[in-house]
Amino acid sequence: MNDKKLLILLRSDPEEGLRKAIAEHGAAVNGVVRRVLRNASQEAEECCADVFVALWRHAEKLLSDAVPVRAWLLVTARNAAIDRWRKLTRREEFPLYEELTGDSGLPENISDLEAMLQELVESLPSPDREIFLRKYYLLETSKEIAEALSLTEGNVNVRLSRGRERLKRQLLQKGGDRYALCK
Amino acid sequence: MLSANKRLLEQLQYLNTSQSPLSKQEAERILTKSLDKVQAERCSAADLESKYFQEDGMEEDIGTEQIPVFVKPGRKIRRRIASLCAACFAAGFFLFLLFLNTVNPTAAENLPIVGSIVEKVNRQFRYQPKEPEIPPEAEPSFLPSTPEPTGSASPSPQQSADTLFETISDDGRLTGEIDSLTGEGFTLHLALAFTPADGDLKQYRFLTYQSVELKLDGQDRRIRQESGLCLERQGDGDVWTGETEIDLLDYEEFEEVELQAELTFSGFEAWEDSPVSGAEGVAAGDTITFRLAFAPGAASLCSVENTGQESGEIFLDQLAVNSSKLLVCLEISDLISDPVVILCGEDGSYLDTVSCEKLGPSSAGSSSDWRGIAALPSENRERLILRVSGQDGVTLAEYTAIPAPSSRPSPTPPSPSPSPEGEISHDPAESSPVSNQPVPSVQPTVSPSAVPESRP
Numbered sequence: 069m070n071d072k073k074l075l076i077l078l079r080s081d082p083e084e085g086l087r088k089a090i091a092e093h094g095a096a097v098n099g100v101v102r103r104v105l106r107n108a109s110q111e112a113e114e115c116c117a118d119v120f121v122a123l124w125r126h127a128e129k130l131l132s133d134a135v136p137v138r139a140w141l142l143v144t145a146r147n148a149a150i151d152r153w154r155k156l157t158r159r160e161e162f163p164l165y166e167e168l169t170g171d172s173g174l175p176e177n178i179s180d181l182e183a184m185l186q187e188l189v190e191s192l193p194s195p196d197r198e199i200f201l202r203k204y205y206l207l208e209t210s211k212e213i214a215e216a217l218s219l220t221e222g223n224v225n226v227r228l229s230r231g232r233e234r235l236k237r238q239l240l241q242k243g244g245d246r247y248a249l250c251k
Numbered sequence: 252m253l254s255a256n257k258r259l260l261e262q263l264q265y266l267n268t269s270q271s272p273l274s275k276q277e278a279e280r281i282l283t284k285s286l287d288k289v290q291a292e293r294c295s296a297a298d299l300e301s302k303y304f305q306e307d308g309m310e311e312d313i314g315t316e317q318i319p320v321f322v323k324p325g326r327k328i329r330r331r332i333a334s335l336c337a338a339c340f341a342a343g344f345f346l347f348l349l350f351l352n353t354v355n356p357t358a359a360e361n362l363p364i365v366g367s368i369v370e371k372v373n374r375q376f377r378y379q380p381k382e383p384e385i386p387p388e389a390e391p392s393f394l395p396s397t398p399e400p401t402g403s404a405s406p407s408p409q410q411s412a413d414t415l416f417e418t419i420s421d422d423g424r425l426t427g428e429i430d431s432l433t434g435e436g437f438t439l440h441l442a443l444a445f446t447p448a449d450g451d452l453k454q455y456r457f458l459t460y461q462s463v464e465l466k467l468d469g470q471d472r473r474i475r476q477e478s479g480l481c482l483e484r485q486g487d488g489d490v491w492t493g494e495t496e497i498d499l500l501d502y503e504e505f506e507e508v509e510l511q512a513e514l515t516f517s518g519f520e521a522w523e524d525s526p527v528s529g530a531e532g533v534a535a536g537d538t539i540t541f542r543l544a545f546a547p548g549a550a551s552l553c554s555v556e557n558t559g560q561e562s563g564e565i566f567l568d569q570l571a572v573n574s575s576k577l578l579v580c581l582e583i584s585d586l587i588s589d590p591v592v593i594l595c596g597e598d599g600s601y602l603d604t605v606s607c608e609k610l611g612p613s614s615a616g617s618s619s620d621w622r623g624i625a626a627l628p629s630e631n632r633e634r635l636i637l638r639v640s641g642q643d644g645v646t647l648a649e650y651t652a653i654p655a656p657s658s659r660p661s662p663t664p665p666s667p668s669p670s671p672e673g674e675i676s677h678d679p680a681e682s683s684p685v686s687n688q689p690v691p692s693v694q695p696t697v698s699p700s701a702v703p704e705s706r707p
Contacts, residue, residue: 080275086286089272094278094281095270095271095273098277100268113280113281114284117288121285121289136260139259142477143263186259197262197268201259202266205259205263206266206268208268216267216268
């Protein structure tokens with residue numbers, strides 16, 4: 069079932085639409101959620117349910133904007149899982165962001181960071197872009213990425229390290245520019 | 252944000268990411284949870300939406316939000332018109348029902364759905380004011396020690412006539428008599444006594460009837476009810492008694508003087524394991540019809556005053572007086588072998604000796620039932636005294652009967668029975684069970700008219 073049909077079905081018959089969506093994208097969504105909420109199976113299920121409810125809620129907008137459903141679900145699942153993880157651990161920052169930002173003095177506003185990251189990731193060359201997408205959006209491990217891209221795990225880690233340094237520099241530069249503008 | 256990230260999302264869309272397949276149970280649980288949340292959101296959205304259609308046209312505060320209210324005057328008007336139409340329809344229907352009930356209550360009562368309600372209301376209106384008038388019929392006989400009201404409640408001499416109850420059996424195999432008839436509200440308690448023609452009721456101890464047709468005031472009003480009589484043998488005699496109740500609640504008017512009843516008993520059943528077939532006399536499924544005539548005033552023929560001399564060995568069960576006869580039923584201890592019952596005038600002067608016969612052992616066990624009948628003096632008596640004594644002449648009990656005005660013997664002898672069926676026999680001893688004759692004879696029986704006020 070293509071995205072359009074699925075979204076229309078979700079609007080007309082939520083039960084059937086959700087059933088189809090879960091059958092089609094449940095495994096991918098669950099994969100992302102489980103990577104964050106490894107030891108909380110109950111929470112993971114709740115999180116998955118939240119993701120599909122969000123899909124039902126935004127079905128009309130997704131339909132009008134022709135947004136790819138699978139990707140949207142994966143990103144939403146990642147964000148929802150991180151939100152839930154935050155609530156569970158009472159920690160503000162997910163390790164990946166800490167890892168990325170460190171003590172760099174980058175803006176603390178997550179949405180700003182997200183937007184910048186997206187722009188920067190866009191500018192990365194292939195296959196670094198995919199590695200970053202997998203690492204930071206799909207929350208895959210280096211091993212999984214290496215297997216998916218037929219690279220060695222070491223190679224993936226080196227590319228990630230280099231990419232992070234590059235992103236850091238760009239982030240600092242962009243952040244600095246914004247700070248300058250603000251000041 | 253969605254449009255800005257579209258390119259990123261398109262890249263993500265086709266990334267072959269690792270998945271964690273859901274088990275069937277997991278998928279079902281996720282679906283259930285999702286649906287619950289969707290339902291909850293829909294409900295809250297519906298609640299919120301309903302706020303947009305406030306009829307007062309004012310703005311509604313929901314939290315900090317100011318929600319504009321869309322007034323829909325068309326809807327408002329439609330709603331009001333619908334309410335008005337409904338009210339008009341209900342009022343019209345009510346008026347129609349009222350009119351129909353006034354003109355033709357039967358038709359109103361036969362209407363579907365509302366018919367039963369109309370019937371109940373009608374019954375309430377019909378019966379409530381008449382309730383005090385019921386006693387002449389419904390509470391005929393057993394008002395012990397209460398002087399009878401004079402005047403309109405009592406039947407005319409002609410109505411009370413010579414018999415309290417007339418019992419006619421046209422069956423020939425079984426003679427039925429009314430043993431007693433009492434009223435309790437709208438229920439008639441009818442005790443019947445049966446005498447089988449061959450002296451034996453065989454194995455039939457339970458008499459069922461599918462219908463009781465009760466003609467009131469000669470009019471064709473019938474009660475149909477199914478019930479039965481459990482027959483008990485009285486003593487060692489051939490008399491079997493059974494009691495039943497007849498519900499008169501459905502009757503509107505029976506304040507009329509004369510109450511004619513025709514009871515049809517049908518469908519006999521054997522008692523316990525007794526064989527049904529092959530028995531003589533009454534056969535299973537037979538129908539016996541009794542026509543019972545009783546005047547409502549007959550029950551109030553006399554009241555009794557206990558003079559206080561009743562010993563512990565004698566109890567008065569029944570004392571009835573009509574225009575020419577007196578009936579007394581006593582329960583006398585077996586220690587008194589041959590009781591003497593004397594009828595005296597109010598001054599104590601001797602009038603007559605009541606010939607008594609022993610019916611058989613009473614239910615008490617150590618005593619027997621006795622019944623006596625005496626002819627009344629022709630002159631009008633205000634009071635009659637009944638003395639019961641032993642062979643030694645010592646008075647053991649004394650009762651004072653106060654005949655109701657209508658039942659007091661008149662100076663002129665009463666006319667013969669108004670019953671067209673036959674001649675009245677004044678001596679119960681002469682009244683034998685009705686045999687197989689085309690026109691059945693009439694058996695005069697008397698009703699219990701009074702019961703002593705208290706029994707030890």
